[in-house]
Amino acid sequence: MAAVDQSSSSSRRYFDWYPLEETAIDTEPAVALLPSDFHHSFDALSVSEDGDDTLALRPLMRRPTPKKKVRKVLKSVINSVISCNRHPSSLDHPTLGSRVIGTLFGYRKGHVHFAFQSDPGSIPALLVELATPTCCLVKEMASGLVRIALECERERSGCGGQKGRSRGRPLLQEPVWRTYCNGRKSGYAVARECTMGDMRVLRSVQAITMGAGVLPGSGPEGELMYMRARFERVVGSRDSEAFYMINPDGTGGPELSIFLLRV
Template identity: 55%
Template sequence: MARGSSQDFSSTRHHSFHWTRKVRSHENHDPKPAPSSSSITPKRKLQSIAVSRLRSVIASLSRNRSALGSRVVGTLFGSRRGHVHFAIQKDPTSPPAFLVELATPISGLVKEMASGLVRIALECDRPKEEDAGGGEKTRMPSRRLVEEPLWRTYCNGKKCGFGARRECGGKETKVLKALEMVSMGAGVLPETEESGAGDVMYMRAKFERVVGSPDSEAFYMMNPDSNGAPELSLYLLRI
């Protein structure tokens, strides 16, 4: 999965608005009364609703970008006999903005990464509704991309089950708390009486976050070697 072709970046369209100046009426002429609300045409009402929705989407996207930023902390972790968990945080001390559990075993992903570059793609469907003709049509998503609950998972182009968004529970919180002082690296957290989940394997790194549209985001692991390609990339796509 190539970096350049894995994202469906939408181009920004610039709309030009024409402003008109209100001219004061001559003193000898009676000013025209302001149009009543009943004179507003249905077409203008629809245009007003469309502009309002567009502003809402742009404002929401701007808030999301500013909240998480373009540099994030990504952590892969899981018990030796368990599944991969992937957490995205603004910084090591903040709660996860995105936490997903994949069907892939952590041991399998470690082997995959040892053999070369890894590209993980998570896909979900846009919401649909019935149109007047009885068919289906897509509609504007009501949730942010990172809030989607279920994902189809692909690793280096091969389908490998599904991923599910998780809330950060007690066990996940303890793992991330234990890794607060780790800026990047890989290792094993030994089993404790509190965890009861066996040794936990982890890998942490900084990721570059690229937002293509409300329906596409990508996270590229930042390699300390500036000449090297990212060893791990994660793509979120709503199609």
């Protein structure tokens, strides 16, 4: 069975295609079609009066299109194409409520990533890559309670040492964080755009409410480990938020807490 050309199959959804009929060879002189000029259009074809086979074209003069209008049309077309094909990670930044889903994942020999989602199938409102190796965080969590603090600095505008106003960026959209794990400095964390690989990991654990384990398969950095749970989100101010892991039995303190601070 011959492979079907995808371009032709997609075109048949919008156009009706008919087979060409066999016709007798026309002995009349062929007409050469001329490309239309940008400032002209040809509204009619007429045979010259002297009886020869040449065709006379009557151009209809048009007023040149203003450059601003052309730019506006091109800009609208480009924006429509980008909006139809843009990556999921570039969509409008999602928001979080008081209860969120948190997922920590990473290769055993790689770095830890954690993501917060409003629901299991949504795009993460926050996806951060820590400098902490996954194996180190696993050992830390096995020993007891884990407190992760992420700190960033306000962006201020001013001169002469005077403090200016903050830029007003939402706390969850800060790009770089200083990381502290149980009071010890652990390098820097970087906010990342959610890639298709990240979404595949989140969708593979979408049905899990709470648990930890290893996903099937492995990469060059070892096995892909994950931990997933529900978190309670507490907003202290526009410069501070906290995420407390909710225990399934409702007893005891949270085993994992993540704090976001802008200082």
